[in-house]
Amino acid sequence: MVKVALKLEQKLKLSQMQRLTIQMMSLRGQDLQDFLHEQVTENPLLDIRYPDVRPSGSGQEKPIDNIRSHGESxxxxxxxxxxxxxxxxxxxxxxxxxxxxxxxxxxxxxxxxxxxxxxxxxxxxxxxxxxxxxxxxxxxxxxxxxxxxxxxxxxxxxxxxxxxxxxxxxxxxxxxxxxxxxxxxxxxxxxxxxxxxxxxxxxxxxxxxxxAAADCAYVRADVEIYRDDMGQLMVRSLEELPEVFFREDLYANYNKEGDIGTRRFIRRSKRQFLDLRTALAFRWQSIFTVMKYIILWQQDYFRDGRELRPLTQQAIADGTGLSTATVSRVCRDRYAMFGRHIYAVQTFLAHGYRRDAGSDGSISDKAIMKQMTAFIQHEDIQHPWSDQQITEHLRQRGIHIARRTVTKFRLKMNIPNSSMRKRMKSW
Structure with missing residues (x-):
């Protein structure tokens, strides 16, 4: 006897446009260029235009001179x-x-x-x-x-x-x-x-x-944080992407002379191009929005080198109106250039902990680790600070964290415990 059963379940159904946007948001550098090449290969009405890379005669290095071999893992x-x-x-x-x-x-x-x-x-x-x-x-x-x-x-x-x-x-x-x-x-x-x-x-x-020789990974900044002529902090893209454009001449020709199947195909190709252009625009707009919010929130850090303020991906999502997933894709494996140095975007984020003093009543984890490092650097060699003593010392300064959090931060900074530090400094 055949059993018949019904099963009710919810499934997330994404449109073609949503899938394309999610896919492109995670791509960067050469992976994004390869993806654009694939789109041009699959769609005969798309073409690609490369930026002019001819030497300017200024005596600068050729692009091939900057290529290095990767280390062996x-x-x-x-x-x-x-x-x-x-x-x-x-x-x-x-x-x-x-x-x-x-x-x-x-x-x-x-x-x-x-x-x-x-x-x-x-x-x-x-x-x-x-x-x-x-x-x-x-x-x-x-x-x-x-x-x-x-x-x-x-x-x-x-x-x-x-x-x-x-x-x-x-x-x-x-x-x-x-x-x-x-x-x-x-x-x-x-x-x-x-x-x-x-x-x-x-x-x-x-x-x-x-x-051993570690596997060397060379990263390239996706965006640059800089000051304009007025001293305002700005952000610009450093990605060198080829321009993908639609062949309007071919579309007009085939739409006029082609049969029904051909016209249906070229119209679908045009929709694909519009989706691709929209996804590219949304990708850059999301990156720009997230980076502008980070710059605005951490402007004391970028201007004066002060401590980072607490900032999480959820806070960025709430402040920009973007989804948490979109903010996560923007921050993950993306790099920014600032002051001739390259930083992971995640570097500018920090978890917050309660403190008594301060404008917003909180302090970032990176600021706490900076204070812990200062404590340990100036501690008595014969009586180094234990994690509990560091916790109490931070509490006296109005910073309220648990001892296990201090231990977690110390291990994250690769600092040995007090007993090991005493032996290492006494050798």
Whole structure:
């Protein structure tokens, strides 16, 4: 017996114009140019006109002179080293899986058994693959912990002092917590020998991946923030897009002499051109509107270099009338030039936190992190600030945030905790 059932559900249905606008809003640079080329290729009534790029005779560099080669990523460098290894196929496959599972710092944080189960590799194969990767450059790559990364680097250094590997392997916890007297006694070291080991360990990298050549990504500003002759902050586009125009001559000819099918086709082609032109105009208008709002809100920052005011994408959407999704697409992966420097547009946004003083009763997260950095730079070496003490100190200044927020900001700035700072400054 056949069952008949009804299902009621809501689905978001976008028009062709909406889909085109959303797609173009996220494109920038070469991707947008490629998209325009595709539209011209698909629509025979569209044509494209390129800007004049002939040299002006001013002796400036040719465009080809500015092209640089991209750096090699960590994964590519490791795969090159893997290809020249003479090992069984299972171990090579396991090593490749390990390389693909490394985090951005070069550590392996996953489970070996889970990484190899999909390819039928056992734990022993994965262990051998991991050990093989740990012999690659940069030293310490593939380590599972900081302790293991330091140990691998120490064993591969010919200038490692005697006892450094033993200290890391057997007395790491005491070393980490600064129990120098216990380490010195149990390892039977003199104060000078222990200090020599500590100086050596201080030179080692806590993150193996940055030692390798990172994948260099060269960005180009989409807009420029500048001052006009009157000193007013303005914004202009830096995109060099070809002009897409409609062939009115062909349209008139085919609309007059073509059959019904031809006329229907060319009219549809004209609608596509109008949609494309509207989407391009809306794209630039949205970028211009968002950037003007940012400039207006953060004008103290652009004019005088003062702290950023709290500003979120939702606030921009409320202030401009644009949707939050549109503002998000404008800000994402888009760059602005200001004062001969290039900034991500997201740099000008900041979350707000409550404070007692101030015109709007709030302060940005970036301003708080700036104050935290100043506290830590001028702290007593023997009694560094703890996260709780920083929280209390900010509270005395009228800034109300939780201790966990202070910890989050400190980690975001790659600042060690108070115990680690005390040991690092005392070495």
């Amino acid at each position: 960590v994964e590519e460098a490791l795969m090159k080293q893997l290809r020249v290894q003479m090992q069984p196929k299972a171990i090579l496959m396991a090593a490749g899986l390990v390389i693909q599972s490394l985090d951005e710092k070069g550590f392996f944080k996953g489970e070996l058994s889970e990484a190899g189960s999909e390819y039928g590799l056992g734990s022993e194969d994965m262990e051998q693959g991991l050990r093989l990767v740990q012999t690659f450059d940069p030293p310490g790559i593939g380590a599972r912990t900081i302790q293991e990364a330091l140990l691998i680097q120490t064993r591969r250094r010919s200038d490692a002092p005697a006892g450094a590997a033993i200290l890391l392997q057997e007395h790491y916890e005491d070393f980490l917590h600064g129990r120098w007297q216990r380490v010195q006694t149990e390892m039977n070291l003199t104060a000078a020998e222990l200090q020599h080991i500590c100086r050596f360990l201080k030179k080692l990298s806590l993150q193996p991946a940055p030692q």
